[in-house]
Amino acid sequence: MLVSMIESMKIAREKGYCVPAMTVANEHMLRALIAGAEAKKSPLILLYMYGNNPDIKYFGRIIRDLATQASVPVSIVLDHGEKYEHAIDAIAAGFTDIMVDRSSLPYEENVAQVKELVKIAHAIGVGVEAELGHVGMGGDMSQNVFTVPSEAKQFVEETGVDALAVAIGTSHGKYKGEPKLQFDLLEELRETVSVPLVLHGGSGTGDENLSKAAKLGICKLNIAFEFYRSALDVVQSEEFKNTPYAEYGMYGFMAKAMQETAEHVIDVCGSAGKAE
Ligand SMILES: [Zn+2]
Numbered sequence: 001m002l003v004s005m006i007e008s009m010k011i012a013r014e015k016g017y018c019v020p021a022m023t024v025a026n027e028h029m030l031r032a033l034i035a036g037a038e039a040k041k042s043p044l045i046l047l048y049m050y051g052n053n054p055d056i057k058y059f060g061r062i063i064r065d066l067a068t069q070a071s072v073p074v075s076i077v078l079d080h081g082e083k084y085e086h087a088i089d090a091i092a093a094g095f096t097d098i099m100v101d102r103s104s105l106p107y108e109e110n111v112a113q114v115k116e117l118v119k120i121a122h123a124i125g126v127g128v129e130a131e132l133g134h135v136g137m138g139g140d141m142s143q144n145v146f147t148v149p150s151e152a153k154q155f156v157e158e159t160g161v162d163a164l165a166v167a168i169g170t171s172h173g174k175y176k177g178e179p180k181l182q183f184d185l186l187e188e189l190r191e192t193v194s195v196p197l198v199l200h201g202g203s204g205t206g207d208e209n210l211s212k213a214a215k216l217g218i219c220k221l222n223i224a225f226e227f228y229r230s231a232l233d234v235v236q237s238e239e240f241k242n243t244p245y246a247e248y249g250m251y252g253f254m255a256k257a258m259q260e261t262a263e264h265v266i267d268v269c270g271s272a273g274k275a276e
Contacts, residue, residue: 002067004096005075006127006162008043009196009219017270018214021045021198022262023079023224025052027062032255033227036262037072042271044072047079047222048095050086060093072275077129079222087117091126099165103131107151114159122160129220130159133167135200138174146185149192156195163220165198168213173225175204183216190217198222203229207268214269223265230257 008019020037024030024046037044046063053059060076067074077097078090087098100117102110114130121128132155136143147166156164166189169181189197196219202210203225210221234257240246246253266272 001070001073002064002096003043003073003075004125004127005045005077005129005220006097006196008045008073008075009163012043012219012271012274013196013217015274016215017274018218018221019043019045019271020262020265020269021047021077021220021222022265023047023049023052023222023227024063024076025049026059027066028251028255029227029258030063030066032258033262034066034070034072034074035255036259036266037074037275038070039259040263040266040272041275042072042266042269042273043275044070044074045097045220046074046076047224048076048090049079049224050081050083050089056089056093060090060095064094077127079224084113084117087121091121091124095126097127097129097162099129099131100161101131101165103134103145103165103167107132107155111155111158114161118160127162128160129163129165129198130155130161131165131167131198131200135165135167135170135172137172144169144171146182147189149185149188152189153192153194156193161195163196163198164193165200165222166193168199170199170201170205172201173203175201179205179209181205181209181213183212186213186216186218196220202265210268211270221265221269223261226261226265227258230261233257 133147
């Protein structure tokens, strides 16, 4: 069934688990991720990076169709959504939620831009996630700015956002070096901030770290890199090379690998069996 991710996250927050959020770019991927969530009876959030499919409106229709038919709750959110036009496009494409990431801007500008889109989104029942502090790229921790709890509380009150992405030591893309998550900071944020918390840059952070973060108050875990990596790895595997005419079944191989990754991420999040 198609639901807003805010609904799924609120239940997760109450019950102490995390809803997995997985990147999606085309129909094969979409079906693989939904199959994984159905097999594990887990709620699912789909992340869409603007431009990853040639036609957001048509892809939006496919997502809505398959999500509606799914036996578990499925949401579709625009991930990051750096431009105003992207957010409007996603809403027009039927997305249940948008992320409005203005975390690289100064605080006041972040508040102003998020607030404007919250007003539009809420008018038609679309949920909004924003980010305070900043999660950098590729394990370059010098780009990271940890979230300050008192500022986060104020930000949520001023903007009216439904969910907040926080920076506690993860990084987007492939992690270089040893990840060090600030669990004390996460616990403080969980106590201080009234809306569900989101963790970006989950790939390469380590299952143990992520499971702990899920238990301590992260209600949505974003994973993207690992899905592309698992699809690439399988077509370079011996199994693929040794299968006659494997090329014709290439998308099947990739889908199977991505479904396995999805099921693994669900186990890490503790969301198996939680779909109602
Ligand atoms: Zn992100």
